[in-house]
Amino acid sequence: MAATPHLRPAPGSIPTSPGVYRFRDQAGRVIYVGKAKNLRSRLSSYFRDFAGLHPRTQQMVSTAADVDWTIVGTEVEALQLEYSWIKQYDPRFNVKYRDDKSYPYLAVTLNEEFPRVQVMRGAKRKGVRYFGPYSHAWAIRETVDLLLRVFPVRTCSPGVFRGARNSGRPCLLGYIGKCVAPCVGKATPQEHRDLVDDFCSFLAGDTGRFIRRLEARMTEAAQEMEYERAARLRDDIEALKAALEKQAVVLPDSTDCDVIAMADDPLEAALQIFHVRGGRIRGRRGYVVDKVTDAGPGELMETFLGQLYGAAEGTDETAGTGTAVPREVLVSHAPEDIGAVASWLSEHRGSAVDVRVPQRGDKKALMETVDKNARESLARHKTHRAGDLSTRGRALNEIQEALDLPEAPLRIECYDISNLQGEHVVASMVVFEDGLARKSEYRRFAIRGSGPGGAEQHDVAAMYEVITRRFRRYLEESSRSGEVARMGETGDHGGHQSDSEPSPGKFAYPPNLVVVDGARPQAEAARRALDELGIEDVAVCGLAKRLEEVWLPDDEDPVILPRTGEGLYLLQRVRDEAHRFAITYHRQMRAKALTGSSLDELAGLGPARRSALIKEFGSVKRLASATAEEIAAVPGIGPKLAEAVHAHLTGGPAGGDTDRAPGQQSTDGGGDT
Numbered sequence: 090m091a092a093t094p095h096l097r098p099a100p101g102s103i104p105t106s107p108g109v110y111r112f113r114d115q116a117g118r119v120i121y122v123g124k125a126k127n128l129r130s131r132l133s134s135y136f137r138d139f140a141g142l143h144p145r146t147q148q149m150v151s152t153a154a155d156v157d158w159t160i161v162g163t164e165v166e167a168l169q170l171e172y173s174w175i176k177q178y179d180p181r182f183n184v185k186y187r188d189d190k191s192y193p194y195l196a197v198t199l200n201e202e203f204p205r206v207q208v209m210r211g212a213k214r215k216g217v218r219y220f221g222p223y224s225h226a227w228a229i230r231e232t233v234d235l236l237l238r239v240f241p242v243r244t245c246s247p248g249v250f251r252g253a254r255n256s257g258r259p260c261l262l263g264y265i266g267k268c269v270a271p272c273v274g275k276a277t278p279q280e281h282r283d284l285v286d287d288f289c290s291f292l293a294g295d296t297g298r299f300i301r302r303l304e305a306r307m308t309e310a311a312q313e314m315e316y317e318r319a320a321r322l323r324d325d326i327e328a329l330k331a332a333l334e335k336q337a338v339v340l341p342d343s344t345d346c347d348v349i350a351m352a353d354d355p356l357e358a359a360l361q362i363f364h365v366r367g368g369r370i371r372g373r374r375g376y377v378v379d380k381v382t383d384a385g386p387g388e389l390m391e392t393f394l395g396q397l398y399g400a401a402e403g404t405d406e407t408a409g410t411g412t413a414v415p416r417e418v419l420v421s422h423a424p425e426d427i428g429a430v431a432s433w434l435s436e437h438r439g440s441a442v443d444v445r446v447p448q449r450g451d452k453k454a455l456m457e458t459v460d461k462n463a464r465e466s467l468a469r470h471k472t473h474r475a476g477d478l479s480t481r482g483r484a485l486n487e488i489q490e491a492l493d494l495p496e497a498p499l500r501i502e503c504y505d506i507s508n509l510q511g512e513h514v515v516a517s518m519v520v521f522e523d524g525l526a527r528k529s530e531y532r533r534f535a536i537r538g539s540g541p542g543g544a545e546q547h548d549v550a551a552m553y554e555v556i557t558r559r560f561r562r563y564l565e566e567s568s569r570s571g572e573v574a575r576m577g578e579t580g581d582h583g584g585h586q587s588d589s590e591p592s593p594g595k596f597a598y599p600p601n602l603v604v605v606d607g608a609r610p611q612a613e614a615a616r617r618a619l620d621e622l623g624i625e626d627v628a629v630c631g632l633a634k635r636l637e638e639v640w641l642p643d644d645e646d647p648v649i650l651p652r653t654g655e656g657l658y659l660l661q662r663v664r665d666e667a668h669r670f671a672i673t674y675h676r677q678m679r680a681k682a683l684t685g686s687s688l689d690e691l692a693g694l695g696p697a698r699r700s701a702l703i704k705e706f707g708s709v710k711r712l713a714s715a716t717a718e719e720i721a722a723v724p725g726i727g728p729k730l731a732e733a734v735h736a737h738l739t740g741g742p743a744g745g746d747t748d749r750a751p752g753q754q755s756t757d758g759g760g761d762t
Contacts, residue, residue: 096153097136103129103158109170110158112149112182116598119178121149124171126426128158149182164429165436168391172399179529181522184378184392195220195229197289202278203271204285206233206244220292220371235328237267239299240288242281244268291329293366300329344368346417348452349393350460351386352467358389359467361459362397366415375466391424394444398437414438419447421460480655481524487656488602491639491648494628498602499523503663504559504615505606506536506551507671515678516555517671520600521663532596533674534558549614552605556618562596564622599627606664608633608647609640616642632664694734698725702734713738 108128112121125131135142135150142150161167175183196209200216208226213219233244243250245260245268253259253272263270271281291299303326310319348363360376376393384392398414414437423446424430434442447453485497501521508514514536520527536551603619605611612631619627630648631640637657638647650657694702705723706712712720712734721731 096150096156098132098156103132104160105129106160107162107164107167108158108160109167109174110156111174111178111180112153113155113157114152115154117155118598119174119180120152121180121182122171122174122178124164124167126164126167128160132156132158145182152182164426165432168395168429168433172395175396176399184384184389193226193229195233195292197285199285203243203250203281205246205250206242206285206288218289220289234267235331236288236291237262238328239303239325240284240291241267241269242285242288243271245272292371300326303329341368344417345415346419346452347415348419348455348459349390350421350456350463351390351393352460352463353386353389354467357467358386359463360393361463361466363455363459364415365455373462375462377466385425386422387425390420390422391426391430394418394420394424394430394434398434414442416440416442418442418444419452419456420444421446421456421463481659484524484655484659487650487654488660491650491656492602492628492630492641494602496601498600498628500598500600501602501604501663502559502600503604503606503667504552504555505664505667505671506548506555507668507675508536508551514551515671515674516551517667517674518555518559519663519667519670521659521666524659526666530598531670532559533670535678548607549610552607552611553614553618556603556605556615557622559596560599560619560622560624560627563599564624566597599624601628603627603629604660604663604667605629605631606634606667607631607640608638609642609644612640612642632660634664637661693730698730701725709738 105127107124107126109122109124110128110132111119114120123131135146159170161170194209196207197218197220198205198207198216199218200214208229209217209219237244241262244262245253249260250272253263253270257273259268259270259273259275262268263273263275269276269281269284271278276284287299303322307319307322307326310316310322344365345367346365348365349360351358351360353359358378360378362374362376363370364372364374378389378393414434416438418434424444427444431442431444434444447456482497485499488494489497499522503519503521505517506514507517516534516536518532518534520530534555536554603615605615608631612629615631616629619625619629629642632638633640633647636647637650639650639657639660640647650660701723702712702720703709706715715735717728717731717735720726720734721728723731726734
């Protein structure tokens with residue numbers, strides 16, 4: 090491995106101003122984004138001593154074919170531009186902080202007419218307010234159960250809610266007083282929302298107001314000798330206090346801060362963040378990262394703060410309570426430019442934010458606790474994922490050797506076809522880079538049926554079509570990119586590219602290896618499609634499910650990879666992911682075809698009988714081709730209803746035959762989505 094000689098800019102051409110730079114590969118794809126106070130000093134460091142660079146930095150520089158930069162006025166502007174470019178391009182060599190586990194949140198669906206309180210995991214949803222994260226889902230359920238005594242808000246699923254509304258009877262929680270039962274009109278939408286707002290305010294830290302209000306009502310009930318009501322209010326107060334006791338008090342009540350500690354070694358780093366609101370620890374979260382360069386703790390902390398708070402844009406998504414950026418951000422390692430980071434966070438919050446390393450008192454003691462958690466998290470991560478990076482590298486090397494490829498397949502695309510007896514034929518394309526799924530580049534296709542195979546579209550013809558369409562788009566987008574590049578060469582950009590340059594297309598980057606779900610026929614179809622387009626530098630193989638053999642288009646016998654090898658395991662993961670993605674799209678297409686079908690208009694044919702007919706015949710089209718006697722043979726469908734269904738779909742009179750051909754159901758011509 091050696092540095093790319095032509096990559097280094099001419100001496101003196103790089104400005105000494107602050108700015109943001111981008112490295113690109115031969116396809117023009119941005120592979121790394123960085124910022125610098127002095128662009129000349131930072132960029133020159135990549136080329137002075139190549140042997141002394143971090144191994145991943147060596148790989149990045151060797152992969153890069155071009156570098157450009159943009160000058161900015163201040164370091165705050167550099168931070169903002171760097172984050173926006175990382176978000177736009179998702180560069181493969183930039184560090185990516187990953188949750189070290191999937192934490193559950195207490196979520197309130199404020200976007201519904203009757204908001205619901207529930208446990209949620211995964212990606213944040215718009216219009217939902219989150220509290221947490223919590224360590225365990227059962228901890229959320231215990232807290233909610235205590236709070237429902239005072240704030241009896243809705244917790245039921247949409248199905249249960251609709252069932253109660255249709256029947257006019259509330260569920261068990263409505264009967265025992267732990268829900269105000271808006272499903273049956275016992276509370277108006279506004280009354281229920283006011284109750285939800287109080288629930289959210291309590292979790293957000295406004296606890297004293299509700300306890301004082303209950304205490305006053307309890308005293309009033311006792312004075313009026315309503316002792317049963319006073320006892321219930323007493324129990325409500327105890328429930329609120331019990332919920333509060335589950336959250337440790339660590340700092341004064343007025344303290345809102347995030348405490349972030351980092352532990353690292355030469356290869357990886359782990360970060361822990363404790364969210365403190367109203368002096369209480371409202372939640373905690375952990376992240377891990379594979380080091381891409383030899384970045385120090387200060388640089389890693391700076392990039393982490395950018396990714397943590399940059400995605401929130403002033404919402405509740407980061408901390409789950411209060412504003413995304415708190416008044417104080419306490420860190421174990423000061424960012425490289427702590428002043429610029431503080432100014433950037435202040436702009437996001439709309440008021441001053443203090444970023445500092447605590448030196449004494451309770452905050453320093455809490456930082457020591459968070460730091461201990463970070464060190465333990467790193468130790469657990471290294472234990473659980475020991476050899477993960479080397480395992481991925483070993484898998485790629487095994488595939489390279491088995492398929493006799495010129496280089497390791499850093500980008501693998503896998504294709505799968507899904508259909509039901511020739512109906513709703515779809516295809517999926519999944520992308521793995523460096524052995525990891527890159528879901529933002531997944532694509533799906535509705536097969537048009539114009540390829541070889543005639544009307545009865547089979548897997549081989551469908552595979553030929555989807556490969557042709559995907560790589561034809563790649564050639565078209567490459568041609569457009571080349572025209573833009575040639576136009577750019579005629580202008581004077583001052584050594585850097587314009588920020589208004591067009592974004593890369595959906596199919597702009599070719600893979601090193603195409604994997605198709607199937608044996609030699611499918612691999613041959615893919616190879617034929619590539620050859621007809623003139624693409625010769627993309628390898629093709631098929632992976633058959635029966636014996637997990639790897640088939641090459643030109644070989645009579647399959648390639649057998651070791652069953653316990655990492656290479657076969659990676660190919661299986663890629664193939665299974667493509668199969669899952671294709672099946673999901675196929676089901677969506679079938680559901681779309683059935684939703685709002687002409688069967689919905691037929692009186693006497695309910696959802697259960699419709700489902701039985703579709704399950705038996707597979708589609709409305711096949712059902713329309715069946716005779717009344719065949720329809721009547723379906724369990725639950727009598728002769729009279731079968732005649733009505735037959736007449737409805739064929740356009741003939743009920744109880745009679747007709748020579749009129751059944752209407753052809755319209756189909757989506759298919760497209761790249």
